[in-house]
Amino acid sequence: MTDLNSPQPDQPTSSFDEVLPAHSTALYREFQAGRVIVRELWDSNRSELVANPLYNLLYNHLAHFRTFYEHLGCELVFNDEGAFFFLKESSDDEAEEHDENAFRVQVVLLLIGRYFARSGRDLEYLGRPDAGLGEQDLAAMGADEEYLEILRTARFEKGLAEALDYLGKRNLMFRSGANRYFLSSAGMHFLEELVREYEQA
Amino acid sequence: MSKRFSTLDTTRLLFDHPKILFRLIERMDRHEARYVRESDLLAELMDYTRSLSGADGDRVRLAMNTENLFRSGLVIDIIKADGERRLVFQNALINLMRACNASLYQELTDARLRGHLVTLRDVRNRLEISSFSESDPDFTELRDDLNERVSQLIGLLRQNVLRMQTISAQFAELSGDASRAPEKFLEFRQNLLEQIVTLYERHIKPTLVFLNPDTRLPDGSNLFETLEAMVRLLETHSDHGLADQLFRSSLSLNALYKPIQSVAHEVEHFLRKTRKGMVQYNAMEHFYSKLRELKGETETLSLRRKWLEGGDFARSTGFLVGLRAQQRPKHYAFGNSSSYYQLLFSELDLRLADLRRKAEVPVLQEVAGGGRAALVDVQRINQLYQWLETLKLRPTSDLVRELHGRLEGFIPGYRFPDLLAALNRMVNTPPDGYQVVTTNRFRTLETSPETEKTSEPAAEQFVYRKRRLEPQVESNHD
Numbered sequence: 001m002t003d004l005n006s007p008q009p010d011q012p013t014s015s016f017d018e019v020l021p022a023h024s025t026a027l028y029r030e031f032q033a034g035r036v037i038v039r040e041l042w043d044s045n046r047s048e049l050v051a052n053p054l055y056n057l058l059y060n061h062l063a064h065f066r067t068f069y070e071h072l073g074c075e076l077v078f079n080d081e082g083a084f085f086f087l088k089e090s091s092d093d094e095a096e097e098h099d100e101n102a103f104r105v106q107v108v109l110l111l112i113g114r115y116f117a118r119s120g121r122d123l124e125y126l127g128r129p130d131a132g133l134g135e136q137d138l139a140a141m142g143a144d145e146e147y148l149e150i151l152r153t154a155r156f157e158k159g160l161a162e163a164l165d166y167l168g169k170r171n172l173m174f175r176s177g178a179n180r181y182f183l184s185s186a187g188m189h190f191l192e193e194l195v196r197e198y199e200q201a
Numbered sequence: 202m203s204k205r206f207s208t209l210d211t212t213r214l215l216f217d218h219p220k221i222l223f224r225l226i227e228r229m230d231r232h233e234a235r236y237v238r239e240s241d242l243l244a245e246l247m248d249y250t251r252s253l254s255g256a257d258g259d260r261v262r263l264a265m266n267t268e269n270l271f272r273s274g275l276v277i278d279i280i281k282a283d284g285e286r287r288l289v290f291q292n293a294l295i296n297l298m299r300a301c302n303a304s305l306y307q308e309l310t311d312a313r314l315r316g317h318l319v320t321l322r323d324v325r326n327r328l329e330i331s332s333f334s335e336s337d338p339d340f341t342e343l344r345d346d347l348n349e350r351v352s353q354l355i356g357l358l359r360q361n362v363l364r365m366q367t368i369s370a371q372f373a374e375l376s377g378d379a380s381r382a383p384e385k386f387l388e389f390r391q392n393l394l395e396q397i398v399t400l401y402e403r404h405i406k407p408t409l410v411f412l413n414p415d416t417r418l419p420d421g422s423n424l425f426e427t428l429e430a431m432v433r434l435l436e437t438h439s440d441h442g443l444a445d446q447l448f449r450s451s452l453s454l455n456a457l458y459k460p461i462q463s464v465a466h467e468v469e470h471f472l473r474k475t476r477k478g479m480v481q482y483n484a485m486e487h488f489y490s491k492l493r494e495l496k497g498e499t500e501t502l503s504l505r506r507k508w509l510e511g512g513d514f515a516r517s518t519g520f521l522v523g524l525r526a527q528q529r530p531k532h533y534a535f536g537n538s539s540s541y542y543q544l545l546f547s548e549l550d551l552r553l554a555d556l557r558r559k560a561e562v563p564v565l566q567e568v569a570g571g572g573r574a575a576l577v578d579v580q581r582i583n584q585l586y587q588w589l590e591t592l593k594l595r596p597t598s599d600l601v602r603e604l605h606g607r608l609e610g611f612i613p614g615y616r617f618p619d620l621l622a623a624l625n626r627m628v629n630t631p632p633d634g635y636q637v638v639t640t641n642r643f644r645t646l647e648t649s650p651e652t653e654k655t656s657e658p659a660a661e662q663f664v665y666r667k668r669r670l671e672p673q674v675e676s677n678h679d
Contacts (some may be wrong), residue, residue, distance in 0.1 A: 170524075
């Protein structure tokens with residue numbers, strides 16, 4: 001017992017020593033809540049994107065957290081282009097439910113992307129705080145029967161507001177003002193990936 | 202083939218079967234020729250009359266016979282060159298045909314417009330040295346010429362405006378083709394952009410410049426200046442009729458500027474759509490159609506297929522696969538600290554005490570209801586107060602919620618107004634050894650679904666200020 005507890009001078013320092021438990025806990029909570037850790041978060045008080053300290057923490061101790069979450073039976077996935085991390089649950093059991101959350105996120109993002117592209121705008125603007133979706137867009141999307149139908153069958157019974165909330169809670173979308181939303185780097189990444197896939201196909 | 206038709210009948214037949222000439226004019230425009238090859242005419246004729254019944258077919262074939270067309274004056278010349286016979290149709294007939302089909306309009310080019318302007322200037326110059334005398338045939342001819350030129354110009358421009366206005370429909374059609382056949386996108390885009398750029402640069406922009414009254418031309422006056430000069434000339438020579446007519450013409454020309462300008466904006470906007478934008482558009486449509494398919498599957502007769510089955514879709518894109526579910530709010534928080542157990546047991550004690558007094562539970566139900574008498578109200582409140590007298594409480598940070606929890610579902614007929622009354626009493630005469638502290642924080646209570654179903658038609662909300670129940674500071678009571 002004493003051997004285990006007393007520090008050995010010649011023992012290599014553990015990677016756990018480099019991360020504060022409080023920080024790691026905060027990170028774990030985020031992942032537990034099904035959130036994606038993005039590089040920049042929207043600060044609604046300052047109305048600007050600010051660096052996400054948790055992202056930096058993960059980035060700086062990537063190897064540590066990879067191993068750490070591996071031991072917890074999850075996979076820490078890092079996406080360089082979209083600048084985000086997320087925790088992938090093991091897919092052994094309940095494969096159906098396993099994809100459910102991903103699918104619902106994808107459905108909402110795709111609906112937004114499709115609506116935006118149809119309105120003749122460059123998708124790039126969806127990811128800009130000064131552009132994004134405005135009140136009129138929300139009204140137009142909310143009035144589209146087909147979109148609502150799809151949302152309903154994707155278990156968003158309360159419609160668009162619920163769907164946007166779903167994205168917001170996961171850091172895939174930020175609310176930049178009353179009835180104004182824009183996509184985070186992670187949300188944008190999905191649409192960009194779709195475009196790329198389409199181009200290569 | 203001895204039978205002939207009169208000019209009127211031939212023309213009538215041509216317009217009864219306009220497709221033949223439409224196609225010929227199209228071909229003419231494509232080759233930028235002013236004639237139709239006889240062989241083309243015959244080929245079109247054979248092709249077209251195949252679908253017609255005997256007598257009709259014969260009639261059309263007879264009417265479109267080169268000989269007949271020439272005799273009736275609809276073909277004004279037959280040229281023999283390069284071993285083929287070329288027919289030159291009467292210009293009026295061709296123009297009339299063009300008027301019947303918007304796609305056959307010849308777009309106005311810069312050169313053409315300039316031609317018109319130069320003739321108008323020429324007319325003006327001749328007008329300056331003209332006699333303005335009705336008896337002078339030079340002047341009357343010049344006047345007729347002027348009228349014809351101006352009406353020609355207006356007609357030409359108007360046709361083109363109509364044609365340009367259909368352009369957005371064309372865009373939609375073209376981009377629709379592209380999204381339906383994504384594999385041909387590159388080729389399509391090339392063609393489309395070429396077409397549009399030509400249209401914009403060669404036709405729309407020159408027309409706009411031509412019709413802009415503020416345009417300065419290096420070689421002389423612009424359209425409106427020319428027209429105005431003529432109007433002034435005519436006025437000074439007291440030819441007011443013609444002057445007015447010309448002025449009205451210039452007004453209609455001016456009015457044509459706006460619609461062309463809006464078309465120009467539209468085209469410009471379309472051109473600004475980069476390749477990127479179109480790829481994005483098509484990509485979104487592509488994946489959206491997959492989603493639509495999934496949705497279609499839920500619309501089958503099977504009652505169990507209520508939700509989209511997106512497993513394959515999600516895995517195919519791979520984005521965020523395996524993302525955790527959002528935690529549902531927990532109803533009961535379990536802990537293992539001593540304070541947690543203390544709280545749990547004290548709550549259990551209190552609830553047990555409530556249950557032991559079950560026999561004394563006031564039945565408020567009977568007095569509940571709409572138009573109650575004041576006396577009933579008093580009774581009701583009194584009953585509640587008696588219950589509260591003996592109700593045991595523990596220190597809590599939210600007295601209102603605590604009271605609500607103890608009364609709701611326990612006392613039959615309980616409603617929010619009762620809570621208000623109970624609270625009123627608690628604040629004025631707190632239980633022994635306790636004090637009620639009113640904070641400035643607001644909270645909301647909602648009726649739970651069960652009570653909602655049985656007694657309340659709609660969900661009620663109770664907004665209250667949070668009140669703490671604390672042991673009195675002076676006393677040692679816990």
